[in-house]
Amino acid sequence: xxxxxxxxxxxxxxxxxxxxxxxxxxxxxxxxxxxxxxxxxxxxxxxxxxxxxxxxxxxxxxxxxxxxxxxxxxxxxxxxxxxxxxxxxxxxxxxxxxxxxxxxxxxxxxxxxxxxxxxxxxxxxxxxxxxxxxxxxxxxxxxxxxxxxxxxxxxxxxxxxxxxxxxxxxxxxxxxxxxxxxxxxxxxxxxxxxxxxxxxxxxxxxxxxxxxxxxxxxxxxxxxxxxxxxxxxxxxxxxxxxx
Amino acid sequence: xxxxxxxxxxxxxxxxxxxxxxxxxxxxxxxxxxxxxxxxxxxxxxxxxxxxxxxxxxxxxxxxxxxxxxxxxxxxxxxxxxxxxxxxxxxxxxxxxxxxxxxxxxxxxxxxxxxxxxxxxxxxxxxxxxxxxxxxxxxxxxxxxxxxxxxxxxxxxxxxxxxxxxxxxxxxxxxxxxxxxxxxxxxxxxxxxxxxxxxxxxxxxxxxxxxxxxxxxxxxxxxxxxxxxxxxxxxxxxxxxxxxxxxxxxx
Numbered sequence: 001x002x003x004x005x006x007x008x009x010x011x012x013x014x015x016x017x018x019x020x021x022x023x024x025x026x027x028x029x030x031x032x033x034x035x036x037x038x039x040x041x042x043x044x045x046x047x048x049x050x051x052x053x054x055x056x057x058x059x060x061x062x063x064x065x066x067x068x069x070x071x072x073x074x075x076x077x078x079x080x081x082x083x084x085x086x087x088x089x090x091x092x093x094x095x096x097x098x099x100x101x102x103x104x105x106x107x108x109x110x111x112x113x114x115x116x117x118x119x120x121x122x123x124x125x126x127x128x129x130x131x132x133x134x135x136x137x138x139x140x141x142x143x144x145x146x147x148x149x150x151x152x153x154x155x156x157x158x159x160x161x162x163x164x165x166x167x168x169x170x171x172x173x174x175x176x177x178x179x180x181x182x183x184x185x186x187x188x189x190x191x192x193x194x195x196x197x198x199x200x201x202x203x204x205x206x207x208x209x210x211x212x213x214x215x216x217x218x219x220x221x222x223x224x225x226x227x228x229x230x231x232x233x234x235x236x237x238x239x240x241x242x243x
Numbered sequence: 244x245x246x247x248x249x250x251x252x253x254x255x256x257x258x259x260x261x262x263x264x265x266x267x268x269x270x271x272x273x274x275x276x277x278x279x280x281x282x283x284x285x286x287x288x289x290x291x292x293x294x295x296x297x298x299x300x301x302x303x304x305x306x307x308x309x310x311x312x313x314x315x316x317x318x319x320x321x322x323x324x325x326x327x328x329x330x331x332x333x334x335x336x337x338x339x340x341x342x343x344x345x346x347x348x349x350x351x352x353x354x355x356x357x358x359x360x361x362x363x364x365x366x367x368x369x370x371x372x373x374x375x376x377x378x379x380x381x382x383x384x385x386x387x388x389x390x391x392x393x394x395x396x397x398x399x400x401x402x403x404x405x406x407x408x409x410x411x412x413x414x415x416x417x418x419x420x421x422x423x424x425x426x427x428x429x430x431x432x433x434x435x436x437x438x439x440x441x442x443x444x445x446x447x448x449x450x451x452x453x454x455x456x457x458x459x460x461x462x463x464x465x466x467x468x469x470x471x472x473x474x475x476x477x478x479x480x481x482x483x484x485x486x487x488x489x490x491x492x493x494x
Contacts, residue, residue, distance in 0.1 A: 182357045184350040187343060194338035194386075201298055201334040202348035203319040 041163060045155075048169035049224050053243070055169075055176040056220030059213040062180070064193040065113060065120035067214065069128030070221050073105045074240030075135035077225035082144035082235020091151050098229070099222035105131060106218015110211035135237045144235030155230030165227050172220060189213055247310055249274045249439045250295065250326075250408055255304030257290055264290040266463045267304070272408065272439040277430060279454030279471075280443045282483055286460040288443045289331060292410045295441075296328035297321035325407030329414050331443075333397045337386035341378065342367040344385055345400045370399045375425055390417030398426060402433070409433060412443045427453060447476050461486035 028034045053070055060067045080101040085094025105127060112123040138144075157164045180186035188209045191199045200206045228239055248271035257265040265287045272278050280288045293299045295306070297318040306313055308324050315321050321328070335344050342363040351359045351366075364381055371378055376395040378388075385393055394417050401409055411430075415423040430440055430453055444450050450457055451471060459466040459482040467488040469479065482488055 184352060184358060187339065187347075187350065187358065191336035191339050191343070191347060194336040195334070198334040198336050199347065201296070201318050201328075201330065203297075203317065203322050204348045 037161075041161075044166050045163040048163070048165040049227050050243075051169040052172040052220050053224045055172050056217035058176060058180070059189055060120070060217050062193045063189045063210055063213050064196065065210065065213070067109060067124045067217050068121065069105065069109060069124040069131060070217070071240035071243030072128040072130075072132035072135065073102060073218070073221050074225040074228065074243060075237055076105070076131040076138070077102045077222050078229040078239040079135045079138040079144060079235040079237055081226050081229050082147055083138060085147050085151065085235075086144060089148070091148050094147070094151070095226050098226045099219065102222020102225060103215060103219045106215040106221065107211070109218065110214030113214060114207040114210040138237065139235070141237055143237065145233075147233050147235075149233065151230050152233040153230070155227050155232075168223070168227065172223070185209065185212070246273060248272055248307075249309055251307040251310075252291070252295070253305045253307070255291070255294060255301045255306070257294060257299060257302050264463050265294075265301075268460070268463070268465045269304075270458055270465060270468070272441060274407075274437045274439050275434055276456065277434055277440045277442055277454045279450035279457040280441060280460060281445070281447065281450055281457060281479065282460035282466075285462075287463040288460055289412055290463075291460070292328065292412060292441060292443065295321065295326060295408075296330075296410055297326075298328075298330075322404070325405070326410065327401035327404055327406035327408070328410040329394075329397045329401050329412060331412040331416075333393050335385050335393055335396060338384055340384055341381040341388075341396055344396055345370070345403060347400075349404065366403070367399065370403050371395065374399060374402065374429060376422065391419060391422055394418055395422070398429075402429070406438060408439045408441070410441045410443075413445065414442070415444075415446075415449065423449075447479060450479075451476060459483055 024034075033039055053074075057067055057070065077098045081094045081098030083094075084097040085091060088094070109120075109124055109127055112118050112127075113120050154164055159167055180190065188199060188204050188206075191204075192206055192209060196206055199209075225239065229235060232239075251269075251271040253269045254267045255265055255269070256263070256267055268287070268291060270278075270291070280291070282288050290299065294301045295315065297315045297320050300316055306315055313320075313324065315324070315326075318328075336347060339347070342360065345367045346363045351362050353359045367381055371381075374395070376399065378392055378395060385396060388396075394414065398411075398414060401411075415426050418426065427449070430442070434440060442450065442454060454471050456468055456470050457474065457479055458468045459479060461483065464486070466482050466486055469482075
């Protein structure tokens with residue numbers, strides 16, 4: 001009898017939240033510090049950056065592609081953000097240049113995948129490697145320090161009880177979910193993942209759709225890298241290692 | 244005096260790498276006419292109509308719409324001329340639901356730019372009812388539907404957008420007897436309304452029942468076109484197999 005019930009569950013939808021709650025239960029049982037406000041806020045802050053990188057990636061993955069350049073892109077964007085911020089002494093300038101850098105990487109990925117039609121895995125592996133190398137070349141492998149202290153508020157600050165990165169992540173969550181669910185563009189991205197040829201035959205510019213998807217990923221990677229750099233108030237050439 | 248054709252393809256050729264799929268094919272279609280295209284697999288039938296639908300571009304040759312030369316480079320160009328195509332493999336996005344597929348690329352949006360799912364669902368439901376095609380809930384992903392149901396969706400999509408020319412590549416291949424009858428009735432109805440219809444089918448019986456003229460293709464070449472009333476199934480069959488006509492003049 002229990003087996004019937006198990007079969008009716010849509011594990012695709014239920015699986016991950018279930019795993020999440022199970023982990024929470026395990027952690028709160030094994031340490032009395034887990035369920036504290038301080039800890040949960042900390043975890044939320046750290047996870048939120050990964051979260052909006054994931055929102056950007058969602059567009060690419062849902063369209064049937066992949067972007068493995070994100071980690072290395074974060075490193076390069078961090079260096080660009082730090083370097084530009086120091087050279088002009090301006091926080092906004094550094095932030096804008098960083099996000100621009102991320103978007104540019106996304107556009108390059110998108111062009112190679114959609115126009116030249118190279119496999120996304122190969123393309124992003126290549127651009128990732130290039131970004132990692134450029135990040136190290138930027139300042140001979142040294143981190144960039146001496147950034148204005150005010151920059152740190154983005155990554156480490158609070159708005160009331162909520163860490164700022166969590167707010168940023170929530171904002172992009174709403175935007176990404178809205179695009180995917182309620183706009184024609186979002187629907188096209190989803191459809192390409194199901195049957196790209198069918199979408200092309202429907203008169204949709206599939207190349208444009210994919211280009212925008214990768215560019216969005218690049219943009220959000222830029223934001224993520226800026227927030228991460230803000231937490232350490234420096235440009236760090238290995239910031240994205242392990243992402 | 245026969246009216247001018249709505250679509251004319253002249254000396255159209257297409258190759259894929261080393262394979263010559265179409266060799267100088269010239270064909271035309273009139274309003275209010277059903278043109279059947281028959282031939283073996285690999286004869287070039289699907290390739291020919293895909294050039295009209297914008298899925299492929301011809302290497303050489305010209306296309307005329309109502310006497311004016313036109314260029315069909317993309318599926319959008321084709322739809323802009325009023326050509327709607329039902330592909331052999333249906334061209335449906337598996338992970339989207341029924342209304343999403345019907346309106347793919349032509350979504351109805353509200354003033355803010357958001358998808359208006361309610362209207363799209365209603366319109367789809369109305370179209371399916373009008374065509375008397377049975378479908379349960381429209382909110383299912385089409386991958387879960389049967390071949391016949393998927394074909395109904397593809398047909399609804401083509402008919403909804405007021406085609407002037409309808410291309411149907413094996414449109415009843417997955418349909419049951421009753422549904423096939425309904426599609427045939429629909430085709431006759433659309434023909435009366437003045438549409439030009441190109442029908443690709445393996446079923447000679449259907450082709451003879453519905454078409455006004457029959458074009459036979461083999462190995463990328465147009466073997467000949469016959470008026471349905473002036474030929475027999477045997478003659479058409481021999482044209483398909485032998486790749487040539489028995490001395491009669493090409494139309």
